[in-house]
Each structure stands twice: as structure tokens, then as C-alpha cells.
Amino acid sequence: MKKDFLCLSDWTREELEAMFDLCRDLKVKTKAGTPHHLLDGQTLAMIFEKSSTRTRISFEVGMFQLGGHALFLHSETTQMGRGEPIRDTARVMSGYCDGIMIRTFSQTAIEELARMSSIPVINGLTDMYHPCQIMADLFTVIEHKENYRDLKYCWIGDGNNMANSWINAASVFGFELRVATPIGYDPDAEIVARAEKAGAKILYTNDPVEAVRGADVLNTDVWASMGQENEQQEREKAFAGYQINDELVALADKDCVVMHCLPAHRGEEITDSIIEGRHSIIFDEAENRLHVQKAIMATLMERASCN
Numbered sequence: 001m002k003k004d005f006l007c008l009s010d011w012t013r014e015e016l017e018a019m020f021d022l023c024r025d026l027k028v029k030t031k032a033g034t035p036h037h038l039l040d041g042q043t044l045a046m047i048f049e050k051s052s053t054r055t056r057i058s059f060e061v062g063m064f065q066l067g068g069h070a071l072f073l074h075s076e077t078t079q080m081g082r083g084e085p086i087r088d089t090a091r092v093m094s095g096y097c098d099g100i101m102i103r104t105f106s107q108t109a110i111e112e113l114a115r116m117s118s119i120p121v122i123n124g125l126t127d128m129y130h131p132c133q134i135m136a137d138l139f140t141v142i143e144h145k146e147n148y149r150d151l152k153y154c155w156i157g158d159g160n161n162m163a164n165s166w167i168n169a170a171s172v173f174g175f176e177l178r179v180a181t182p183i184g185y186d187p188d189a190e191i192v193a194r195a196e197k198a199g200a201k202i203l204y205t206n207d208p209v210e211a212v213r214g215a216d217v218l219n220t221d222v223w224a225s226m227g228q229e230n231e232q233q234e235r236e237k238a239f240a241g242y243q244i245n246d247e248l249v250a251l252a253d254k255d256c257v258v259m260h261c262l263p264a265h266r267g268e269e270i271t272d273s274i275i276e277g278r279h280s281i282i283f284d285e286a287e288n289r290l291h292v293q294k295a296i297m298a299t300l301m302e303r304a305s306c307n
């Protein structure tokens, strides 16, 4: 049976930790220039309905390093942009390719794509989740800190796709998470309810100071995500006080690390001095997209090709 990577909570902690182990091995091989053609001759279709720098480049380079090939497909230049149903696209692509990575708006669309494809589908970001990013983030924390499950994580900012995925991660991995969002910008209510039912240790607050006090890992993201550009001005007002800056970081653990999935709006949700400062692991985090996604693709696509 093929398996998809649509959201973290579809996987167990043990399965995700096995991906981290594979990632560690692949990263060493990449740095040493040792070939690791786990997906020799395979093709990944990459469908984009939104912009991307990191996701596009890391998947494309990753497939090449695994001995395969990646196709960049912008929905506007395919028949999808002219309304060809996703279920037809799914069946056609399954006949040509070995895997699909998609960045789109709706989680329901990606679920339909996965249901109708006979090849693995990877979520490269939806309005609901960004699971590959959280895998890279956690792998980066593991590289920088011991016992990643015993740390206190906090999310400061919008209750968006990244926040939702952090909630899933807290639930699957069992670490403590504090989520500080302005009133009216909460994370998805169903995801919150599911995490609560699963016994996740999560504090929700409207106070960034409460969330950050003593925290080991600080995380934020833009205040207006892709598709919300016309809300930028009202969001800037609502999110005043939610900036990760020197004053806020001073309240966290003295050895805390600061993360941001990028792209960042420097001077809005995070300051220059934090991005460039000693707590930042932001550019390691960006690099690890490559290594972690190679492990995800190898796990999904090697498994699929064996069946």
C-alpha cells in the first residue's frame, strides 16, 4: 500500500523518527559527496499553485541527488489551471511519475489528489498545514539540542498552517508547546480539539510573554500568509506586540533557539538582530528542508516501488 505525507498526525512518532535517522545518514552522505541513489530513475512531479523558493529548490535538488528527476509544474501552465478535475490529473500523473509533491490552497484538494493517485503524494504546503517544514524544523532542533522531546516550544504569531502543524507535532511527539496568537487569529479549531483529545501538552494564550517565558525553542512566521496579502495592514495592527525581538527573547531560556520557516518580513514578525543573532538557527533550518525531504521521498517512494 502506498502512503502519503499529507499531515504529521497521519504518522507515528516512531515512523517520523525513522525518517530523522535516514535524514542524518543522507545529510552525511551529501556533505561527503557519497552517492546515495535511493530513487534511481524515478520522477517526482511538483505542482505549485503558490510561489516558492525553498520548497521548489530543495525538492528538485533532492530528487537529483537521489538519482531521480523532478518536474516543475505551475498549475497555471497545465490543464489544471483551466479546470481539469484533480481526480483526472491524479490518474494521468500516476501513469507517468513515481511521486507527486503539491503546494496548493485546500487540504481537501490534496486529500482528493492522494486518494485518486496510485503514487505517493507529499504536502508541500496548504492553507492548513506545512508538514515538511516542521520535519526540517524538528531535525534542526535535534541537531542543536539534546532530548528534543523534553524542550519547551513556543509559537508566536498567526494561527496559520505552520501553527497548525506545530500543534500536530506536539501531539505526535509529545513535547510541551505554548501557542500565542492575537484574538481572532487562533489556530484551526478542529486541529486544536483533536490535539486536546490526544492528550497533547499545549497552552493557548493571547500573551506572547506568557508563551515565551523559559521557552527553549521560539518559532514565528509572517503575519499575512500567501493568499492573505490584502489583509496585511489590518494584520499589522492586530499583531503589534507579537514581534520576536531582543526584549521577548530575553524572557526565554538563555540558550534558546529561534526559528522561522522563511520568507521573513524583517522588522515585522521578527527583527534583523534576532535573525542574524546568536540564537538564530534559521539558515540551518532552511538547509535541512533538503535533507529531510530526501528522507521523506525515499521513505515513501522506495516503499511504493517495492510493492
Ligand code: CP
Residues within 6 Å of the ligand: 051, 052, 053, 054, 055, 056, 125, 133, 261, 262, 263
Ligand atoms: N518555507 C518555505 O516553504 O519556503 P518557500 O515558500 O520559499 O518554499
Ligand code: NVA
Residues within 6 Å of the ligand: 125, 130, 160, 161, 162, 221, 222, 224, 225, 226, 261, 262, 263
Ligand atoms: N504561512 C506561510 C508559510 C510560507 C512558507 C504561508 O502560507 O504563506
